[in-house]
Structure formats: C-alpha cells, structure tokens
Amino acid sequence: MKINTRFHGEKEITDKEIIHFPKGIPAFEEEQQFVILPIDDQEHIFILQSVTNENLGFVIANPFVFFKEYEFELAESTTSFLELESERDVLLFSILTVQDPFTSTTANLQAPIILNLKNNKAQQVILNLPEYNTKHSIFSQQQSEAVKG
Amino acid sequence: MLVLSRKVGEVIKIGNDIELTVVSVSGDQVKIGINAPKQVEIHRKEVFDQIYNENKAASVDISSVLNVFKKNP
Numbered sequence: 715m716k717i718n719t720r721f722h723g724e725k726e727i728t729d730k731e732i733i734h735f736p737k738g739i740p741a742f743e744e745e746q747q748f749v750i751l752p753i754d755d756q757e758h759i760f761i762l763q764s765v766t767n768e769n770l771g772f773v774i775a776n777p778f779v780f781f782k783e784y785e786f787e788l789a790e791s792t793t794s795f796l797e798l799e800s801e802r803d804v805l806l807f808s809i810l811t812v813q814d815p816f817t818s819t820t821a822n823l824q825a826p827i828i829l830n831l832k833n834n835k836a837q838q839v840i841l842n843l844p845e846y847n848t849k850h851s852i853f854s855q856q857q858s859e860a861v862k863g
Numbered sequence: 864m865l866v867l868s869r870k871v872g873e874v875i876k877i878g879n880d881i882e883l884t885v886v887s888v889s890g891d892q893v894k895i896g897i898n899a900p901k902q903v904e905i906h907r908k909e910v911f912d913q914i915y916n917e918n919k920a921a922s923v924d925i926s927s928v929l930n931v932f933k934k935n936p
Binding site for chain 2: 770813
C-alpha cells in the first residue's frame with residue numbers, strides 16, 4: 715500500500731512493515747498503525763511515521779547509543795500485552811524531542827517504545843523509576859558522537 | 864464525580880476486579896493500595912500528563928525536523 719509521509723513523500727509499504735499500537739500513543743490514542751522509516755545519513759535515528767496521518771511522526775532513536783547505562787525491567791502487564799516470549803524479540807526506542815539547534819534535542823527515557831518483533835505489536839510504556847524523566851539531553855560527552863547532526 | 868468517605872483499611876470496589884484500599888493517612892498524604900488485573904495500567908496522573916505533553920511536543924515540530932538535520936550536514 716502507498717502512504718503519504720511528511721518526510722519521505724509518497725512511500726510504498728507492505729503490511730509486514732506496519733507496527734501496531736493497539737492502545738495508540740498517549741496524546742494520539744487514535745493512531746495505532748506506524749512504520750519505521752530511515753533518515754538519510756543517520757544510523758541510530760529513525761522516523762516513526764503514522765500510516766493514517768501523514769502529519770504525524772516521531773523521531774525515535776536507539777537509546778543505548780546515547781545512554782549506555784539505560785536499563786529497566788519490563789512489567790508483566792507489558793510482556794503479556796505484547797505477547798513477548800523472549801527478550802530476543804524486543805526492540806526498544808526512545809522518542810526524541812527534536813530542537814533547533816539539534817544539540818538541544820532530548821530523549822524521553824521515562825516512556826520508551828517497546829516493540830515485539832515477532833508480532834509487530836508495540837506500546838509506549840511509562841516507567842516509574844526516579845532516575846528517568848522525559849527530557850534527557852542526548853548531547854553530552856560521548857553521546858554526540860553517535861549522531862551526525 | 865462520586866465522592867465516598869472511607870476509613871483506613873476500608874475498601875472501594877470498582878467493577879468486578881478492581882479494589883482500592885485506604886492503607887494509611889498521614890496529614891495530607893493518603894496511601895492507597897490497588898488491586899487490579901495486570902492488563903490495567905495504573906499511573907500517577909501527573910506522570911501520565913507529562914508523557915502526554917512530551918509526546919505532543921515531540922510531534923509538533925515534525926515538519927521542521929528534516930530541516931534541522933539538513934542544516935547540519
């Protein structure tokens with residue numbers, strides 16, 4: 715099927731690429747189908763593009779590139795909701811709040827996106843851990859080396 | 864909004880499978896125990912609101928994001 719995107723224009727995608735957020739994403743509960751698209755030259759940063767709303771997309775990143783010590787345990791509610799059977803099936807992203815200049819960009823470590831690669835079901839989970847909040851700078855020390863900005 | 868008075872140790876039942884217990888009261892702080900099915904997500908409202916607002920902020924500048932990347936080739 716063809717979808718319209720803000721970043722990539724008209725884009726041909728297959729059903730297999732569609733990631734399902736059965737609960738939507740807080741503030742965008744009605745948007746439940748997304749695809750992950752690359753950004754030119756970026757190795758660790760992607761666009762999470764809504765299939766049904768071309769104006770809606772998030773910039774997401776592999777958080778471990780920027781925050782090497784990032785860790786948390788998945789709640790049982792998440793593993794059962796996503797039908798996760800093995801940690802090998804998990805892909806994890808953080809939503810970036812992109813700022814201009816890009817060096818002010820932050821990552822939301824409090825609410826990561828968990829994706830089950832087996833069934834393409836995903837959820838944005840909310841962690842109750844004091845060490846993580848919604849605005850961690852991705853540009854401190856070695857973190858800036860991971861992005862071509 | 865339904866308002867109920869409860870004493871410490873007393874319980875409120877919501878539907879068939881959610882129970883709220885007043886565990887303790889100290890000054891203006893109330894400890895509440897929650898029993899709910901594991902698929903029910905429970906969050907402090909202000910935390911949820913923060914995520915909600917951050918998601919809005921993260922999506923708002925979406926059209927200018929590529930320009931930010933392009934500006935710094």
